[in-house]
Amino acid sequence: MRNEMMHRPVIDPDVLAFLRQDQQPLSGDLKKLEEHAHAVGNPVIPHETVNFFRVLLKVARPQSILEVGTAIGFSALLMAQNTPASTKITTIDRFDIMIKHAQANFKKFKMTDRIQLLQGDAADILPTLQPSYDFIFLDSAKAKYIDFLPYCLNLLSDTGILLIDDVLQGGTVLQPIEEIKHRHKNIHRNLNALFETVFHDDSLVSSLIPVGDGLLMITKK
Template sequence: MRNEMMYRPIINEDILHYLRTEQKQLTGPLGELEELAHENGVPVIPHETVVFLQFLLKQKRPKNVLEIGTAIGFSASLMAESLDKEAKITTIDRFPVMIEKAKVNFAKLGLEDQVTLLEGDAIDLLSTLDGPYDFIFMDSAKSKYITFLPECLRLLSDDGILMVDDIFQAGTVLQPIDEIPRKNRAIHRKLNEFLEEITKSPELSSSLLPLGDGVALISKNK
């Protein structure tokens, strides 16, 4: 599941190298998992996003977290280890291979009581959840972000934060669609719809950050 966008930086490469190598590194089993993922090209959040997410969670201190897109369980494990033991994380994935790897990693890190893994399509599972969640992290199929957004906002607490990863498609998201390879045009259209909604809706506040392949922070206006 190699993600080509991981290797197409959207900022100066020297700055990117500094962000990934000079900021505090993860240690222990979680650090080993991050290193193994990078060695094997597994699409996990890059280290600059790791550091930002750690900082944000320690300021926000959410008690109820939802993640859409478990993959191998790295980001859910990172969130669990960044929060109090009382914090609960629910994470969703539909790919059997990733689900099995995530289960192994949660067990290895001793997080089975803190992390609940829901298996299936997010579009089906989100409607069954009640929330509210004071932090939601979405890192899944990019073409589905606009589809998942209404349910995420329904589940988000009034003072909660929705963090969405990989929104810039290696900097190509603003290019004319006829310059985009046909295989990526559906993602391109849907990401532009998503960006239009979160930046223009009077009901939302958002901030877009050039971390990794782009991060959006979204909250509901009171």
């Protein structure tokens, strides 16, 4: 479950270190969970993305959130702690080991009443959900982003925000496909198809943000 691309920064290493080490830290049990995840290599969003979320969520104040890719539940807990108590979060994951960790963390943080974990493949679950969500965080299989995009846009409210994580593949997404390792070619093709689709859709407004391994932010025009 390790993301090797997180160790291939797309910005200056000194700037990256500043973003990850000098920005406002988390506190309490969530800080401990973040530190443990980094220590053991669990896939969680990096700290510069954490702080971006904290500000964005305080401004957006979403009432309904959808997350695709729960992992150990860190980002869902972060979103819960930085939104109103009335905000409901639905998160999807298909890996049993991650589901087990996430459920334990949601219980530990007393967030089971606000966070609903749906177990199964997002390709099967997304078509069954009903609009609309104010905030959607897509952080799952990178090769599937282009397939999940239409469902996410359909589920997104007219004023909602869609965030898609890890879209730069350590900068390799910009390289010719001939230079890409065979096991990454499908991801490379589909991420470029995602950019082509989003950047040329006149009904969308998007911004590519170089935090973590690249964060694509999309809203409806």
